[in-house]
Amino acid sequence: MIDRAAIWDLLAEYGALADAARYDEWLALFAAECRYQVVPRENHDSGLPVALIYCDSRAMLEDRIRALLEANKYNIHTDRHVIGLPRVTERPGGAMIEAPFAVFQTDQEGESRLFATGLYRDRLVTIDGALKISDKYILLDTFAVPSLLASPL
Amino acid sequence: MIDRAAIWDLLAEYGALADAARYDEWLALFAAECRYQVVPRENHDSGLPVALIYCDSRAMLEDRIRALLEANKYNIHTDRHVIGLPRVTERPGGAMIEAPFAVFQTDQEGESRLFATGLYRDRLVTIDGALKISDKYILLDTFAVPSLLASPL
Amino acid sequence: MIDRAAIWDLLAEYGALADAARYDEWLALFAAECRYQVVPRENHDSGLPVALIYCDSRAMLEDRIRALLEANKYNIHTDRHVIGLPRVTERPGGAMIEAPFAVFQTDQEGESRLFATGLYRDRLVTIDGALKISDKYILLDTFAVPSLLASPL
Numbered sequence: 312m313i314d315r316a317a318i319w320d321l322l323a324e325y326g327a328l329a330d331a332a333r334y335d336e337w338l339a340l341f342a343a344e345c346r347y348q349v350v351p352r353e354n355h356d357s358g359l360p361v362a363l364i365y366c367d368s369r370a371m372l373e374d375r376i377r378a379l380l381e382a383n384k385y386n387i388h389t390d391r392h393v394i395g396l397p398r399v400t401e402r403p404g405g406a407m408i409e410a411p412f413a414v415f416q417t418d419q420e421g422e423s424r425l426f427a428t429g430l431y432r433d434r435l436v437t438i439d440g441a442l443k444i445s446d447k448y449i450l451l452d453t454f455a456v457p458s459l460l461a462s463p464l
Numbered sequence: 465m466i467d468r469a470a471i472w473d474l475l476a477e478y479g480a481l482a483d484a485a486r487y488d489e490w491l492a493l494f495a496a497e498c499r500y501q502v503v504p505r506e507n508h509d510s511g512l513p514v515a516l517i518y519c520d521s522r523a524m525l526e527d528r529i530r531a532l533l534e535a536n537k538y539n540i541h542t543d544r545h546v547i548g549l550p551r552v553t554e555r556p557g558g559a560m561i562e563a564p565f566a567v568f569q570t571d572q573e574g575e576s577r578l579f580a581t582g583l584y585r586d587r588l589v590t591i592d593g594a595l596k597i598s599d600k601y602i603l604l605d606t607f608a609v610p611s612l613l614a615s616p617l
Numbered sequence: 618m619i620d621r622a623a624i625w626d627l628l629a630e631y632g633a634l635a636d637a638a639r640y641d642e643w644l645a646l647f648a649a650e651c652r653y654q655v656v657p658r659e660n661h662d663s664g665l666p667v668a669l670i671y672c673d674s675r676a677m678l679e680d681r682i683r684a685l686l687e688a689n690k691y692n693i694h695t696d697r698h699v700i701g702l703p704r705v706t707e708r709p710g711g712a713m714i715e716a717p718f719a720v721f722q723t724d725q726e727g728e729s730r731l732f733a734t735g736l737y738r739d740r741l742v743t744i745d746g747a748l749k750i751s752d753k754y755i756l757l758d759t760f761a762v763p764s765l766l767a768s769p770l
Contacts, residue, residue, distance in 0.1 A: 315469055351574070352542060352570070353574065356542075393546060393548075394546075395476070395479065395545070395546040395547045395548065396472055396475050396476040396479070396547045396548075396549075396550070396563075397476055398473050398476035398477055398480060399473065409476075409480055410476075411479060411480070411483065411544055411545060411546050411547075412546070413544070413546050413566070413568060425568065425576060425577065425578060427576060428544040428546070428568045428570065428576050429544065430480070430483070430544070452542055452544050452568070452570040452574075452576055453570055453574055453575070453576040454570075454574035455573050455574035455575045455576075456574075
């Protein structure tokens, strides 16, 4: 049985490390064999869950992050993830959690605005005593965003 | 004594089920004998707590939701509740909790915006072993919203 | 060892008391010997952590709040703090926590908008059995705000 405090810490670290641009540590929250996808809500709801971003390993996710950092040299901003109360929906072998989130961006003039909202659906597993994300399905409400998403969700 | 994890799960489910438009399950989070009211903050603060919405049973709340769904055929959008850290303020027989919230709406073009913020004040009771909402008082900051509120808060 | 539920309650009370304008109780969440500072993220990131607000005792913080209340007679609004999932980063003698936040403001017309986002970094200590804030470092994303900050963060 997975400890609830450990689940909440993992979610909190997920947002905090992304916002601090500490991507190596952020990537280490994932299992090496993992899946990460971002699915626009309109696709999800219409039964056509075509992902906007689809990575089926941590290595692929790492490549994606490197490309994002390169692109963001021309779009300088900072991010803030505010993750709401999560719920545990099942726990067969690991835990399945859902948590709503809002991501805010601040530009170089110091103006903050809502960037996107959505829902995390994560499968968590314990590997060598540490809780890791083995599957992250991000249901993205906000699909009117540049197709090259500017911030890791 | 009511378990804290159960309280947090209930709050998380409250938001998640509303956002997923699973209203039958959402309604089942309430006790059959319950009260649900939305009070604009300016009324509350001026000592005139006139409710914008007042339901004094789950059946009445169900009618309200059905009317809302009918109206929303002409105002298609999705919702996202982000509920912040709650606090337990008392627990005589049940628990009394407070939690801040922000609700975001996304329209058919995929643009998300802040819809409303406010504070939940819930009385929770245990009925047949399950935690239920017996009284929900929603202090609504944002009163410049259409009088027919477009999303369940 | 500090109880996690107590940490979360303290954070929740911090936001709730500020939003309810119950500043005496809000101030009582701090140790008498405390530090409170607001540092814009651009300063923090550039290694020049010059604070926008710097108070090195609760008495000084109280003066600051009184000045703010006076100024807000001409800028009437209400606040809503939504504090996301926190994480505990260390606990030597006390606890060190980090939590992301968004503060929303509502004006007299009832319109709500995002005011600021940022990250709390708090050192918490137990004094006479009660958990108190001994050091609050607020990393403020949004620096395009009036230099006289209109709401306690």
